[in-house]
Amino acid sequence: MIKTDAVIVGAGPTGLFCAHQLGIIGLKCEIVDNLDKIGGQCIELYPDKPIYDIPAVPECTGEELTNNLIEQIKSFKFNFHLNDRVQELKNENDKWIVKTSNGKEFETPNVIIAGGVGSFEPRKFPTKSAEKYDGKSVLYSIRDKSIFKDKSVVIFGGGDSALDWAIELSKTSKITLVHRRDEFRGAPASVQKVKELSESKVINLMTRYSIKDVKGNGSLESVEVKSETGESKVINADYVLGFFGLIMQLGPIAEWGLNLDKKTIPVNTENFETNKKGIFAIGDICTYPGKLKLILSGFHEGALAARGCFKYARPNEKYRFEFTTSSSTIKDRLGVKEND
Amino acid sequence: MAKIKYIEFNGKEHEADVANGLSVMEGAIQNDIPGIDGDCGGGMSCATCHVYINDDEWYKKLPEKEMGEDDMLDQAYEPKSNSRLSCQLIVSDDLDGLKVHMPEKQA
C-alpha cells in the first residue's frame, strides 16, 4: 500500500501541471496512466502538431509541451505508474483506497481525476463474431511479431500502423491489406511502398472493402469482406489485425459513483471537487458552466484543485499563498538556488 | 436557421431547429438528441459525430469534405461512402430539411 497526499488519474497536460502545483505547495502525489507514455492526447494524438495557444509559448508541439511539463516537475521526483489503469475507488475511514488494474494500491485523502475523455482504447471491429477471437487471432496491436511467421494475416486500416505492419510482416507472412477507400492517410513513402508491394504481388491489396464476418471452428480460419455494392469475398486467415485508431472510453471512471453529465464530471469552480469529498476532476473530463476543453483551462483547474487538496492532506496546517519568485520554501522544493 | 432531421439507428426520428453557424453535431448535442457524441467538441479528432447522408441529392449538395475528414472517418464506426462528420457540417438556410442517419454506435 502506497500512502500519498494525492493520486492523479491521468498523465495528460492537466494532470502533469496539477502535479507541479501540488509540489510547490509541499504535497506529494503519485500519477497513474494506462498509456505506456506520459502526455495524454498531446503525445498520443498529435505529438508533431504545433499548438499556438499556450500562454507565453507562441508555438510548441504536443511532444515539446509534454517534455517541458515533465521537466517542470522533475525536481519533485513524483512516481509515474504507466501501463496501469485506475480501476477502483473505495472510501475507508475518510481516506480513499485506490486500486489499479495491475494490483497496485494507494491510500490517499485526495484523488484528482485528470482522465481527459477517458482512457484510450483501440477501436475494434464492428462484427460480433470477431469478439470470440479477440486477443488470440484478432488483434489490435502487436507485441510479438514472430507469431505471424509463415501465416496468413489480413490487416485492416489505412493509416501508418496498418501500412507499416503490412510492409514489415510481408517479409515473412502472407499479407492481405484491406481498406475502405482508395486513399490512405499514412506517410506518402509507406503508401508508395505498399503500392509497389501490391504490384509485385507480395501484398494482396483490397480497397473499398470492409469486414463482414470472421469464421472458424475453434480457431480462426477466414475473414469475409464486403464492398458497399454488396459483393463479398472470403480470405483465408490465421490472424486478423485491425488498425482503426484509438477511441476514448470513460471506462472505470463511470463506476465510481460520481455525478456524470454525458461523459463529463460536474465540479464546483472553487476547487474542482466533485460530488464526493476529496475527489476532484480537472481538464477535459470536468464540466461547469462555460467550460472550455483547452489545455490552458486545465492548468487553471489543476492549480485550484491542488489548493483544494491541501486541507485534506494537512488538516492541521493553514495553506499560505506564496509566489514562486519570492518564496524560499518553494525554491527549496523546486531545488533552485537563490540568486539574491 | 434550418430544420434538421436526426434519425437514430433504430429508426426513431428527432427534428430540431438549428441556428445558422452551429454545426449539425452541436445541433444534436444542444437538443439532447442521442446518437451523436461529439467527444472532441468539433475538433475533427474523435469521429464520434459520424452520420450517414442516405439521400444522394443531399450528399451532393453538402459542402465537400475538407482535408482530414476522410482520414478521421477511417477511424469511425462502420464508415461508408456517404459518411460525414456532423461537426464539419455548418448549418445555414441551405441545409433546411437535411436528414442525417446515425450509425449503430459512435464509440
Ligand SMILES: Cc1cc2nc3c(=O)[nH]c(=O)nc-3n(C[C@H](O)[C@H](O)[C@H](O)COP(=O)(O)OP(=O)(O)OC[C@H]3O[C@@H](n4cnc5c(N)ncnc54)[C@H](O)[C@@H]3O)c2cc1C
Ligand atoms: C488533434 C488535437 C489538437 C488539439 N489542439 C489543441 C490546441 O491547439 N490547444 C489546446 O489548448 N488544446 C488542444 N487540444 C485539446 C487538448 O489536447 C486537451 O484539452 C488536453 O489534452 C486535455 O488534457 P487532459 O490532461 O485533461 O486529458 P488528456 O490529455 O486526455 O489525458 C488524459 C489521460 O488520462 C488517462 N486515463 C483516463 N482514464 C484513466 C484511468 N482510469 N486510469 C489511468 N489513466 C487514465 C488517459 O489514458 C490519458 O492519457 C487538441 C486536441 C486534439 C485531439
Ligand code: FES
Ligand atoms: S466532434 Fe470529434 S470529430 Fe466531430
